Amino acid sequence: MRGVVVTVLVTGGRGHVARAVVDRLLAVGQKVRVASRKPEEAVLPAGVEVVKADLSDPDTLPGLLDGVSKVFLYADPKGIDGFVAAAEVSGSPHIVVLSASGVEEGDPATDPIVRMHRAAESALRASRLSWTFLRPGTFSTNTLQWAHAIRGTRVVKAPFPNAHASAIHESDIADIAVLAMTEPGHEGKAYPLSGPESVTQREQVECISEAIGRKVVLEEITAEEYRDALGRWGDAEVVDTLVRHLVEADGRPAPVLTTYQDLTGEPGRTYADWTADHADDFR
Ligand SMILES: NC(=O)c1ccc[n+]([C@@H]2O[C@H](COP(=O)([O-])OP(=O)(O)OC[C@H]3O[C@@H](n4cnc5c(N)ncnc54)[C@H](OP(=O)(O)O)[C@@H]3O)[C@@H](O)[C@H]2O)c1
Structure with missing residues (x-):
């Protein structure tokens, strides 16, 4: 996919990881559409299309996914089903989800962070979409x-x-997100990440x-x-x-994980x- 220009949708445009993802996508020549609940507060580079959208509000979804082949998605379970349904009818883009460590071994009954990420991952697993899960620990x-x-x-x-x-740098997470969106072979993979x-x-x-x-x-x-x-x-x-x-x-x-180095060849x-x-x- 590297070298082929596709539209990449980056959700949560004001987020730290989202901003780092946008910079890297532009650096490798991708066309970027950013969705934010408050686009007027998103400080974004020139050349980025910015759309006001709230993924938990289905009324804001039409048009958002038009022409989109890749998505960087925050794992907010509110509205995930609506988002997945919209993606399935709009060309089934590959979704790279910002999930979290502990999503499998943690207890969703007592840990709301595990609950939220597990719900988002489950919705993607149950869909027809291809996905990659990024599972970082502490930021x-x-x-x-x-x-x-x-x-x-x-x-x-x-x-x-x-x-x-x-602790992991948001740029390390963004590097892996962009790798997963611009190289083949990352579909269906879950990447645990740490500093x-x-x-x-x-x-x-x-x-x-x-x-x-x-x-x-x-x-x-x-x-x-x-x-x-x-x-x-x-x-x-x-x-x-x-x-x-x-x-x-x-x-x-x-625990210190080697995923970043394994995937990029560089130390985190x-x-x-x-x-x-x-x-x-x-x-
Ligand atoms: N913190 C950790 O240690 C850790 C570890 C593992 C996983 N995670 C997961 O990573 C995600 C958080 O990632 P992040 O650090 O990139 O997110 P962040 O900077 O906290 O932003 C999260 C989202 O909040 C919205 N937002 C609302 N008010 C904002 C404001 N004043 N400034 C910036 N954004 C604002 C933005 O979406 P809009 O632009 O649409 O409003 C943004 O995408 C969560 O899902 C979390 O569970 C976190």
């Missing part, structure tokens, strides 16, 4: 939650400073300090204090799941690489 972008505090006081309040994650090393929260804060050239302090708070802080904006079940994951990761190196980007790319977010 490096999660630490953007510290950006406001670092810009203000340079103090990060976090529980479990020794909790590990093999190339396991780093603790304390080490992540040290990397940010290094990247911005200023001392950032990690001040340990209790799980309860963290739960209270998250509870102000988060759904209770999601907050419980996030806290549980931190407890499980405390002092335990996270480290968390230090990510902080260098995002230093301005923390300044």
Whole structure:
């Protein structure tokens, strides 16, 4: 498929991974249509067609898939059946789904993140569409939650400073998404993805300090204090799941997977690489 120009639909145009996917698709000469619920807020390069669409609202689907051969899809189960049905009648594009690690072994009864990704994967498996599932673990972008505090006081309040994650750069996920959309042989495959090393929260804060050239302090708070802080904006079940994951990761190196290197021949980007790319977010 590389070299053949097709229209690729990228959903969730304001998302971190979606933006990185758009840049890579343009770099390899693909025609890109971006769908966003708020296209006016999507900061996109010239040459990209932007369409206002909400995949959970079937009224916004007609026309969205016209001429589309490939789709980068966020795994939001709301509206997935309508989206799949629309795709099946519009030329059956290949769908690359941003899913998540734990989708098979996690418990959907207690973990809403597993539930959401499993529902989206199941809808694709039950369809006539070809698909590729990307199953990354913890995103490096999660630490953007510290950006406001670092810009203000340079103090990060976090529980479990020794909790590990093999945090993945959104560009690594985007590289694999674009590979799956532009090369043959990725249909029906599920790719577990991680960053190339396991780093603790304390080490992540040290990397940010290094990247911005200023001392950032990690001040340990209790799980309860963290739960209270998250509870102000988060759904209770999601907050419980996030806290549980931190407890499980405390002092335990996270698995490092070789999928990225196996598929690209390159080592994945480290968390230090990510902080260098995002230093301005923390300044
Ligand atoms: N965070 C993790 O550690 C992790 C790990 C594995 C899997 N995942 C999965 O990855 C997905 C999240 O990916 P992501 O980090 O690329 O998503 P993101 O940056 O959080 O954006 C997700 C979507 O939210 C919408 N959105 C709403 N308000 C926004 C705003 N102010 N700025 C930007 N986007 C906004 C955008 O869609 P519209 O433009 O249509 O509004 C966007 O595509 C989720 O499905 C998650 O479950 C996450």
